[in-house]
Amino acid sequence: MSQQQQQQQEAVNGVSSRGKVLTLDTINPNVKRVEYAVRGPIVQRAVQLEKELREGANKPFTEVIRANIGDAHAMGQKPITFFRQVLALCSYPELLKENTFPEDAKSRARRLLQACGGGSIGAYSASQGIECIRQDVARYIERRDGGISSNPDNIYLSTGASDAIVTMLKLLVSGEGRTRTGVMISIPQYPLYSAALADLGAVQINYYLNEDNCWSLDVAELRRSVTEARQHCNPRVLCIINPGNPTGQVQSRQCIEEVIRFAKEEHLFLMADEVYQDNVYKDNKFHSFKKVLFEMGPEYSNTVELASFHSTSKCYMGECGLRGGYMEVINLDPDVKAQLTKLVSVSLCSPVLGQIMMDLVVNHPQPDEPSYSTFMKERTEVLTALAEKAALTEQIFNTTPGIKCNPVQGAMYTFPRISLPQKAIDKAKEGGQIPDMYYCMRLLEEEGICLVPGSGFGQREGTFHFRMTILPRTEKLKIVLQKICAFHKKFTEEFS
Ligand SMILES: Cc1ncc(COP(=O)(O)O)c(C=O)c1O
Structure with a gap:
């Protein structure tokens, strides 16, 4: 039956003569652009x-x-045994009574369950994430970054990194016409970025990675792209993926420092996507944006706004189905932070099993624990x-x-x-x-x-x-x- 015939039939039945409310013509046009x-x-x-x-x-x-x-x-790829043991124990605490699992997995599960509402992973958590997990994330960041302090209040647990990235972009995108927010993304890029920008109706500003130099990031190219973009939009955000997807490059410390200097000069909000932070091969070394920012001294560490992202999906875990992640925000205006907290509370909380998985990544077995060697x-x-x-x-x-x-x-x-x-x-x-x-x-x-x-x-x-x-x-x-x-x-x- 054609759509027209269907409409006539519906009219005859007294249902409606106006067809569907939602069609490709009436859908949010931004969604079609994704x-x-x-x-x-x-x-x-x-x-x-x-x-x-x-x-x-x-x-x-x-x-x-x-x-x-x-x-x-x-x-x-097989899951990490310890992670799945703790997840199993948290999902079905009856297992805590048995001798199947090692003591460190059991004690981890007891601690995490205690932090859950009613001692169950089935309860909603605080919207920003379970507090003790945010504390563990902050301690992890401190260890990773050679002691530079991290505040659990600046940590937001998320539904994978994607969710946190989109949330942050939502906060950043505003204005109309020439004042519309422009977001700088690398080309080649991970298509989450272009998709989210299309969805939000933001202006995508491309900067090209240098293929002839192992896909390196060149500040001159950043400058070119921001200068051009200022003619038609308001560039406010610079997104970096390090290590890179799809290009597989790892940025040098010097490059990161130059990028941070550039962001300060151009008054840009930095988003550092660091979901591959353990996937670094051969003689390359991962440097977090947070660490480099703080090593550059107070002129930078007190001013440059940064959100960095991590996830349970990649590295050696590959637990992408569990949808765990976190974001750390630095130098966010306190009123904006309150808005961010409000925004994440609208979707209640990220999956509690994902949060637990994130905890295990940042708080894995230690040398004196039975599960360490495995x-x-x-x-x-x-x-x-x-x-x-x-x-x-x-x-x-x-x-x-x-x-x-x-x-x-x-x-x-x-x-x-x-x-x-x-x-x-x-x-x-x-x-x-x-x-x-x-x-x-x-x-x-x-x-x-x-x-x-x-x-x-x-x-x-x-x-x-x-x-x-x-x-x-x-x-x-x-x-x-x-x-x-x-x-x-x-x-x-x-x-x-
Ligand atoms: C660079 C980058 N950022 C974010 C994500 C999304 O990760 P998640 O599964 O944590 O949402 C991916 C996934 O492939 C990615 O490659």
Whole structure:
């Protein structure tokens, strides 16, 4: 039945003659502008292919390998035993009576349960998060940052980092026309940022990372982009992802210092997305924005406004389904902080199991506790394997002419540049497709490998990339890398 016929029918039945309240024409236009490549058309096709394979379809591959999303457990990574023991005990406290779990897991669970309303994880918590967990987060930050103090009142537990990032942006976006808030984000970027900015109707200000220098962040480029943006909006926020997604770079201390100086000069609010802070490989070192800010002295540490974000989703934990995270805010105006606290209270609280998971990350077993050695072994295994895979990825990709891969210094991704023959570009355009989308779709159809086209993250005009996670197990990753290289050769030959 057509929509018109349906409306007539409804009118006959006396229901309504005015059709749906909510249609694509009446929906919030900002929502239509939101794009999220990481779960876009390629992934939808991957799901379809998996279904076809299950139904016995004949394909040139026997399984679809998902290297599109930073979901470690989905790629076979095992959870950290201690974390799951405490979560199990908190979820079902009857287990505390049994001898199945080690004493340190039990005492941790008792302490956390005591902090929950009615001793149950089923109770709402304070909106900012359970107090003792915020204290543990603050102590963790102090240890991480060499003793620089952290105030639990400045910690907000969140539903993953995404929630805190969006909340902070909500506070920051205001104005109309030329006074509308502009938010500076790196290109390539993690699409949460562009999606949130579209949703909030903020102005996205792109600054480009320097691919020729391992995706480094160049202050001259920040200056260029802010100067241009001032012509049409009010730049107020600078977002940094370190270690980087999708580009896998780790910022040097000096670079961070320059960025902080720039933020002060330009009067920008800094948002530091540090969800990959333990994913740092080889000789690279993670420096938190908070630490560098305080080491720069009171001129900076008393003035520059900073929100930094962490999560249970990445690093060695990969517990993204639990939706745990925190944000630390520095130099926030006290009245704004009250507004922030009010805003987070509207959604009551973040999931209590996620908060507990966050606690375990910041307060993991200590050397004198029974679970320490297993914990360290499991943690080290994951991080060592990731470091190995980061090196392997760079090495194998760079053997193939037409694929250029920067070192994967951190995080869980590589974003290699691919040279596409002009005929392939033309062919993609004829079909109304962006060239790297066409490339990735062909790779999926022919090899069963699911990647995300670079266009989903933003890239310099005329360049093409894809993002691949380094999460498949080492042996599988080798095969995936070799298959991509072989595909690239075949694809290039086909269009030469
Ligand atoms: C840079 C970055 N920030 C934030 C997130 C969101 O993490 P969460 O699962 O904690 O919301 C991700 C997830 O991939 C990410 O890569």
